[in-house]
Amino acid sequence: MKRSDLYQKVWSVPMTRLAAELGISDVGLAKACRRHAIPVPPRGYWAKLKAGQHPPRLPLPAPELDVAVQLATHDPEEIARQQAAEERRSAALQEQAPFARDLPPLAFATDLEQTHPLVKATQRYCDRLPGLIEKWKQGRSGAWRSDDPGDWLPGEQHGRYSLVRKGCLDITASLEPMDWILRFHATVLGGLAAGAMKIVRREGEADAHAGQPATTPVVEMHFKGEVLTIRFSEGYRRIRLSPKEFAARKKETSWASEYEMRPSGNFIFSISGTEYQARREWKGSSEKLQGQVDEIVRTAFQLACLQPQLRRDRKAREIEAEKAAALEARKQCQREAKAEQLKQAFLMMDADARVSRLQAFLDRLEKRAPDLREPLGERAAVWVRVVREELSRRSPVDEILERCLTVPSWKAWPPAWWPDDGQQGNDGGEDLGS
Known part of the structure; x- marks a missing residue:
C-alpha cells in the first residue's frame, strides 16, 4: 500500500489490531512505519480518544514522497518471494561490491585543508554568512x-x-555546529572519492514557461552508472524561554510566545537512490554520526551496486502486477458476461410464457371465428393462420437465444462467458432453426 494509506490506517486503528488485519506482527508494522518515516500514535492516544478527547495527529513528513510500503506478511508465497529477492540482492552485492566490506577505516577530518571542492565552497559561504546576516538586519531598515x-x-x-x-x-543546519558538519562531509566525501565515486552538484532546471525552478539543486554521487543523492539536516525542538528571554521578546513584539523552536543538535544524514528501497539514513548526535562514517561510506557503495538488481526486481514486480491485473480484468469480464446471460435467460422465460399465452389465445380465437358474422369469421381464421406462421418463423424465445449463442462479426469466439475448461464450440454462425 501507499505510504499515505498506511499513515491513515495507523491513526484510525490501534497498531495491534491493524497488524492482525494486515497479517503481520505489530513489531513488523512498527518497523515498517519507522523505515518510511510514518509517525504513529503516542502512548495514551487511544485512551484519550475513547474518553471523548481529540488529541492531535502528528503530521506525515514529506507527504509528496508517497512511495509503496512493502509489508512482510506471514503469507508463505510472499515470504518465499521476499527471501528469493533478498538472495538475489545478496548475490548482486557479492558480485558487484565485495570491496565495500574491506574498505580501510576512515580518519575523521581535523581540518578542511585537503577536501572536496563542494566542502570548500560551503565553508567559504558559511564564513560569509554572519556578515550577511548582520547586513540583512541592517537592510530591514533600508540601510543595506x-x-x-x-x-x-x-x-x-x-x-x-x-x-x-x-x-x-x-545542508540544512544552524551555524554553531557547522565546523563539525563540514568536517563530517569532508570525511565521508573523501572516503567515497577514494573508492572512485564521483560527487557533483546538479543545479536545478528552470521552467521556461513559469520562470520558476522545476527541480531543486541536489548533491549527487555517481558510481558505475548509478546515481545517489545525499542530504544533511539538523532537527529542531520546542523549548520554553526563560523569564528574562520572554520579557525581552515581549518588548520586541506584543504577540511573543513563551515557547520557541530552536536547533536540536541532532542530525540526519541520508542517502537516496532512484529506487525507493535504495535509501538509508543515519540519525543522532554529532558523536553518534561521527562513529558511523565507515558504515556510511560502505553503505553508499553497496546501495549504488544494489540499484540494478532493485531495478530488475521492481520491473519483475510490475510485470507480475500487470499480469495479475489482466487476469483479474478477464475474470471480471467473465463474471459480468455470465451475469448478463442470467438476465437473458429471464427474458427468454418471460418471452416463452408470453408465447404460451398467445398460442392459447389464438386457439380460443380460432374456435370463435365461425360464430362471427361474415366476412369477419373468414377473415379472422386467415389472421390467426398468419399470426401462427409468423410466430413459428420469428419466435421471440429463439431470437433471444440466438443473440446469446452467436457472436457478431466484430467480436471473437468464444464469448467472455464461455467456461475456461469447456469446449470451444463452433463459431455460432449457423441458424438455430435449421
Missing part, C-alpha cells in the same frame, strides 16, 4: 540591500539555514 544573488541569505527556519540553493552542499 544587494541585487547580487551571492549576497542573498539562504532559507531560514527555526535557526537553521538551507545552503543547497547557494551552490553548496545540501
